Amino acid sequence: MTVPAIQRTIDAVWRIESARLIAALARLVGDVGLAEDLAQDALVAALEQWPDEGVPERPGAWLMTVAKRRAIDRIRRDQVSARKYAELGRQLEAEQDQAAVDGGQTIVDDAGDDLLRLIFIACHLAFSTEARVALTLRLLGGLTTAEIGRAFLTPESTIAQRIVRAKRTLAAANIPFELPDAAARNARLSAVLAVIYLIFNEGYAATAGEAWIRPDLCEDALRLGRILAELTPREPEVHGLVALMELQTSRLRARPGPAGEPILLLDQNSARWDYLLIQRGLAALQRAEKLGGAHGPYALQAAIAACHARARTAEATDWQQIAALYDALAQLTPSPIVELNRAVALGMAYGPAVGLELVDLLNTEPALAGYHLLPSVRSDLLARLGRNEEARAEFARAAALTQNARERDLLLARLHALDAAPDSR
Amino acid sequence: MRVMVLVKASEESEAGVMPSTEMLTEMGAYNEQLVKAGVMLAGEGLQASNKGVRVYFSGKERNVVDGPFTEAKELIAGFWIWQVKSMEEAVEWAKRSPFQDGQLELRQVFETEDFGEELTPDLREQEDRMRTQTAAKA
Numbered sequence: 210m211t212v213p214a215i216q217r218t219i220d221a222v223w224r225i226e227s228a229r230l231i232a233a234l235a236r237l238v239g240d241v242g243l244a245e246d247l248a249q250d251a252l253v254a255a256l257e258q259w260p261d262e263g264v265p266e267r268p269g270a271w272l273m274t275v276a277k278r279r280a281i282d283r284i285r286r287d288q289v290s291a292r293k294y295a296e297l298g299r300q301l302e303a304e305q306d307q308a309a310v311d312g313g314q315t316i317v318d319d320a321g322d323d324l325l326r327l328i329f330i331a332c333h334l335a336f337s338t339e340a341r342v343a344l345t346l347r348l349l350g351g352l353t354t355a356e357i358g359r360a361f362l363t364p365e366s367t368i369a370q371r372i373v374r375a376k377r378t379l380a381a382a383n384i385p386f387e388l389p390d391a392a393a394r395n396a397r398l399s400a401v402l403a404v405i406y407l408i409f410n411e412g413y414a415a416t417a418g419e420a421w422i423r424p425d426l427c428e429d430a431l432r433l434g435r436i437l438a439e440l441t442p443r444e445p446e447v448h449g450l451v452a453l454m455e456l457q458t459s460r461l462r463a464r465p466g467p468a469g470e471p472i473l474l475l476d477q478n479s480a481r482w483d484y485l486l487i488q489r490g491l492a493a494l495q496r497a498e499k500l501g502g503a504h505g506p507y508a509l510q511a512a513i514a515a516c517h518a519r520a521r522t523a524e525a526t527d528w529q530q531i532a533a534l535y536d537a538l539a540q541l542t543p544s545p546i547v548e549l550n551r552a553v554a555l556g557m558a559y560g561p562a563v564g565l566e567l568v569d570l571l572n573t574e575p576a577l578a579g580y581h582l583l584p585s586v587r588s589d590l591l592a593r594l595g596r597n598e599e600a601r602a603e604f605a606r607a608a609a610l611t612q613n614a615r616e617r618d619l620l621l622a623r624l625h626a627l628d629a630a631p632d633s634r
Numbered sequence: 635m636r637v638m639v640l641v642k643a644s645e646e647s648e649a650g651v652m653p654s655t656e657m658l659t660e661m662g663a664y665n666e667q668l669v670k671a672g673v674m675l676a677g678e679g680l681q682a683s684n685k686g687v688r689v690y691f692s693g694k695e696r697n698v699v700d701g702p703f704t705e706a707k708e709l710i711a712g713f714w715i716w717q718v719k720s721m722e723e724a725v726e727w728a729k730r731s732p733f734q735d736g737q738l739e740l741r742q743v744f745e746t747e748d749f750g751e752e753l754t755p756d757l758r759e760q761e762d763r764m765r766t767q768t769a770a771k772a
Binding site: 428431433439442489 | 669671672673674697698707715717719720723725726727745
């Protein structure tokens with residue numbers, strides 16, 4: 210095996226094993242920061258030894274053994290209190306005894322809980338949102354700081370700094386490696402879902418830069434969501450989020466046009482949608498609904514996406530249902546963005562004048578000042594009403610506001626398409 | 635990326651012999667592992683080829699031939715579709731499967747970016763329609 214090939218194999222093993230490895234180590238040493246360092250030590254050992262010795266038969270177990278050995282070395286070297294060392298020693302022994310009894314099953318059974326603890330810690334409310342994102346991708350997604358930096362168009366050093374600072378916060382705040390208690394669980398779970406969806410959205414509608422979508426980030430987020438759904442099968446909103454991401458991803462390949470420009474939902478050729486993901490998304494939505502979660506914020510958004518997914522042509526879209534779902538969403542999580550989307554749905558269900566009425570109410574909304582989709586939606590409704598001159602001004606305003614180069618081209622193209630047409634009121 | 639993992643048929647699978655309880659248990663545990671890792675998108679086992687049909691094409695002619703088909707090793711007995719980061723990751727997962735003999739064939743699924751120029755006319759048409767239609771956001 211050549212060196213690059215073994216490197217790729219080690220990367221693959223790391224991707225499969227790293228989260229469970231870090232999670233199990235964190236339970237043993239009670240410190241996520243130290244656990245990650247130990248896991249990294251084991252990775253370095255693999256990079257040194259596997260090219261000569263070959264990949265071991267059970268690479269995950271190999272990495273764990275090396276990491277545990279390093280844990281004991283470090284605790285000795287750092288002269289951590291004898292009590293902590295004795296405690297760790299006992300745990301390691303107890304675990305080996307148990308493994309001898311049941312053939313190693315216990316560790317596997319515990320792995321899920323450890324992983325869930327790790328997810329909750331990575332998304333802890335004590336960290337900034339950026340730090341939660343970086344920690345989640347690094348600890349759970351197995352991404353390197355360089356990969357995270359590339360994905361978020363942020364220098365690697367900045368990402369590394371965020372992680373170091375978060376680890377310091379973790380140690381200073383003495384946050385235990387435990388699942389949140391019942392009182393805090395909902396808020397903490399919401400934070401986890403928010404981080405996963407933020408990663409997804411960063412991929413789905415890149416906020417800055419040349420690329421319209423970065424499918425890798427969508428895949429990372431979706432994978433985290435799928436893992437979480439298996440860890441917390443009774444949580445309806447987790448399934449709601451997975452449903453939303455599956456359904457949105459099902460349209461990814463219909464989105465970028467020939468030059469990478471976006472093709473908006475109603476202009477997509479539904480034959481290019483991914484029906485495997487649609488089916489998975491609808492199934493996940495059904496799970497959320499069966500668990501009584503039809504009115505959770507993610508499930509509602511997934512239900513909206515499901516309306517689009519079920520419509521094989523744009524004309525077949527059930528806009529009245531979508532408007533009703535946005536209405537429910539607006540009551541649950543009132544936000545100007547939801548209102549803007551509701552305006553689009555109303556405009557499709559009941560005519561552009563109805564949509565425009567709501568959009569005009571949003572025109573003075575401070576949260577939307579500078580948000581390119583407000584003039585973009587408004588220009589579209591105006592154009593449909595034949596008020597082309599006003600529509601042109603709004604297209605130009607939207608194009609000036611968007612930070613995404615591809616989206617700007619699209620808006621300018623729409624502006625030029627209207628150039629020839631006088632008002633047709 | 636996505637990888638389709640093809641499970642090749644064997645004389646037993648072609649004879650309609652069901653896997654042992656032990657094998658089914660191990661396969662169930664393996665599938666659960668794949669699901670828990672967020673890797674498995676789909677997977678099915680296929681019935682023996684004596685219940686299958688082939689449709690042969692020759693110009694406008696269609697020739698329908700009922701199974702069974704010979705050369706068991708060339709036949710497919712089941713498949714998975716996995717979402718992985720690399721072919722190497724798929725190989726690592728494949729190595730962990732509980733099979734004792736036979737083979738798995740791993741094939742990369744085409745993604746949009748693999749098509750290049752081939753899809754341009756279709757997308758061009760979409761682009762034209764796009765300019766005349768609404769801005770409802772995907």
